[in-house]
Amino acid sequence: MTDLALLSVTDAADAFAKGEASAEALVRASLARIDAHDAQVNAVIRLDREAALEAASAQDKARAGGVALGPLAGVPMMHKDMYYRAGRVSSCGSKIRGDFRPAVTATVLHRLDAAGAIDMGTLNMAEFAQNPTGHNAHFGDCHNPWGLPYCTGGSSSGSGAGVAARFFAAALGSDTGGSIRLPASICGVTGIKGTQTRVPRTGVMPLSFSMDNVGPLTRTARDAARVMTVISGHDPRDPTSAPEAVPDYEAALTGDLRGVSVAVPREWFFDGADDVVVRGFEAALEVLKARGASVTYVACPSLRAIGAYVAVVSRVEGATIHANWMREHPGDYAIHLSGRLYGGYAIPGTHYLEALSRRGALLRQFCREAFAGHHIVATPTLRMRVPTLAETSIDADPANWARHMAISANTRPFNYLGIPTVSLPCGFDDRGLPMGLQLAARPFAEGRALAVADAYQRETDWHARVPAIPAAP
Amino acid sequence: MPTDPTPEMMAAIRLWSGVDCPNPAGARALEDFPALIAEFEALRGTMLFEDEPPAFDAALRAEQEPQA
Numbered sequence: 001m002t003d004l005a006l007l008s009v010t011d012a013a014d015a016f017a018k019g020e021a022s023a024e025a026l027v028r029a030s031l032a033r034i035d036a037h038d039a040q041v042n043a044v045i046r047l048d049r050e051a052a053l054e055a056a057s058a059q060d061k062a063r064a065g066g067v068a069l070g071p072l073a074g075v076p077m078m079h080k081d082m083y084y085r086a087g088r089v090s091s092c093g094s095k096i097r098g099d100f101r102p103a104v105t106a107t108v109l110h111r112l113d114a115a116g117a118i119d120m121g122t123l124n125m126a127e128f129a130q131n132p133t134g135h136n137a138h139f140g141d142c143h144n145p146w147g148l149p150y151c152t153g154g155s156s157s158g159s160g161a162g163v164a165a166r167f168f169a170a171a172l173g174s175d176t177g178g179s180i181r182l183p184a185s186i187c188g189v190t191g192i193k194g195t196q197t198r199v200p201r202t203g204v205m206p207l208s209f210s211m212d213n214v215g216p217l218t219r220t221a222r223d224a225a226r227v228m229t230v231i232s233g234h235d236p237r238d239p240t241s242a243p244e245a246v247p248d249y250e251a252a253l254t255g256d257l258r259g260v261s262v263a264v265p266r267e268w269f270f271d272g273a274d275d276v277v278v279r280g281f282e283a284a285l286e287v288l289k290a291r292g293a294s295v296t297y298v299a300c301p302s303l304r305a306i307g308a309y310v311a312v313v314s315r316v317e318g319a320t321i322h323a324n325w326m327r328e329h330p331g332d333y334a335i336h337l338s339g340r341l342y343g344g345y346a347i348p349g350t351h352y353l354e355a356l357s358r359r360g361a362l363l364r365q366f367c368r369e370a371f372a373g374h375h376i377v378a379t380p381t382l383r384m385r386v387p388t389l390a391e392t393s394i395d396a397d398p399a400n401w402a403r404h405m406a407i408s409a410n411t412r413p414f415n416y417l418g419i420p421t422v423s424l425p426c427g428f429d430d431r432g433l434p435m436g437l438q439l440a441a442r443p444f445a446e447g448r449a450l451a452v453a454d455a456y457q458r459e460t461d462w463h464a465r466v467p468a469i470p471a472a473p
Numbered sequence: 474m475p476t477d478p479t480p481e482m483m484a485a486i487r488l489w490s491g492v493d494c495p496n497p498a499g500a501r502a503l504e505d506f507p508a509l510i511a512e513f514e515a516l517r518g519t520m521l522f523e524d525e526p527p528a529f530d531a532a533l534r535a536e537q538e539p540q541a
Contacts, residue, residue: 195533196533197530197533304512304515305516305519307512308509308512308513308515308516311509311512312509319490323490323492326490326492326495327490327491327492330492330493330495331495333495335495335496335498336498338495338496338498338499339495339496339497339498339499339500339501339502340498340502342486342492342494342495342499342502342503343499343502343503343505343506345486345489345490345492346482346485346486346503346506351513353526354513354516354520356526356529357520357524357525357526357528358519358520358524359526359528359529359532360524360526360527360528360529360530360531360532361521361524361528361532363529363532363533363536364532364535364536367536371536371538375538394498394501395498398497398498398500398501401498401501401502401504401505405505418529418533441538442536442537442538443532443533443534443536443537444533444537444538445537445538448538
């Protein structure tokens with residue numbers, strides 16, 4: 001029989017709905033996989049083993065009783081440890097919040113619960129969601145299932161590594177500068193950040209209010225579409241959340257790319273890119289063409305201004321949120337994080353406000369440059385091959401600062417622009433580590449980006465490959 | 474700009490925010506700023522008098538994909 005832990009979200013939900021697998025069996029398969037491999041990967045912060053089995057049992061009884069099932073019924077999930085559940089510790093990957101018990105539950109967790117997903121616990125992450133590598137000085141670094149010395153990407157490190165390792169079918173991450181898309185790319189899974197404000201942020205740890213996003217990491221674009229349909233949409237408890245109606249993203253996955261035009265910016269995304277990354281990206285474009293898409297290289301001069309402005313917004317907002325802790329006990333942060341936060345206090349308010357004030361104009365300009373006559377913007381998710389944890393550790397050597405910061409160069413612009421962006425696996429580099437294809441669409445066109453990603457995955461099997469994780473010593 | 478603006482930036486941070494440089498990584502973070510300042514210098518004059526943060530929300534809605 002197939003190892004149930006290998007099932008995707010949609011396959012697991014379908015198997016449960018058809019009575020081919022019980023929720024308890026799905027959870028036990030996930031637990032067995034975690035027990036076998038998490039000592040090496042370190043994706044899990046807290047495993048709620050008994051609670052997960054109880055929730056699974058309740059799902060099994062509901063199904064047996066003929067209760068209508070939600071679209072995620074029976075599906076094991078775990079989430080980055082920054083989604084609040086009332087009364088449960090949410091560490092945010094930090095020492096500072098090591099015993100923080102929120103009074104509220106995140107809206108997205110309420111929605112996943114209502115859809116029948118089984119929450120098995122919380123996941124490792126960058127401290128306060130603020131590094132792109134997966135280092136964590138308090139809970140231990142998260143390790144890439146495709147090569148343990150390598151980065152997982154961050155900040156949703158446990159989400160990316162855990163989905164790749166088949167510990168669970170899906171996980172929530174968060175994305176302020178690439179924190180869903182980077183671990184998705186680096187761990188060989190699929191991840192999406194929606195349009196800014198598309199998914200409500202009630203009960204979610206803030207980092208940068210202007211650019212924070214909630215979204216899933218999954219194995220497939222179809223899985224991401226199902227989860228996004230569940231978690232998106234206005235929340236009265238989050239007045240900033242978008243009122244636009246949420247379509248059934250999964251229903252729009254036709255596999256047909258005829259008439260779809262893909263734009264590739266000439267600027268920014270290939271500056272200093274590794275050859276193997278460029279070759280992998282160009283091969284991915286050929287797959288899209290084979291499915292019927294056209295590909296055009298376009299000039300996007302707005303990216304220089306976008307690149308400058310995005311560098312200040314999240315740093316200032318993050319520094320503001322953390323100011324009291326930075327004054328009172330800066331030694332409780334990891335070295336790289338207190339260093340990063342410190343820089344935020346040097347940026348003048350006039351420059352921060354300039355960056356925010358030009359955001360609308362630059363979004364309009366970018367859309368004119370990139371989306372006039374085109375539906376999708378495609379880029380590599382990273383410019384570089386996956387680096388090791390050692391060569392990006394600022395805590396070990398501040399000289400690694402530039403390499404560490406360069407990881408998110410290709411993802412950050414889309415946070416400033418606020419447009420939906422997917423990363424999906426598109427091959428492996430010459431060291432056997434995954435590479436990612438990044439697809440962006442116009443505002444509120446999450447369905448378009450997911451449809452192109454799904455079409456690509458119908459033609460390739462990168463997303464279906466399973467890492468061979470070394471046995472525990 | 475001073476050859477090394479780091480001491481002045483540290484003094485300004487301490488004055489405005491009461492935060493001290495926590496470690497060598499904090500000092501390294503400031504080393505990126507002359508390049509960032511140069512990027513902002515290159516953008517001078519591009520912001521319009523009417524530009525303001527709420528324009529972003531309007532742009533998100535205005536730039537949606539046209540319905541077929």
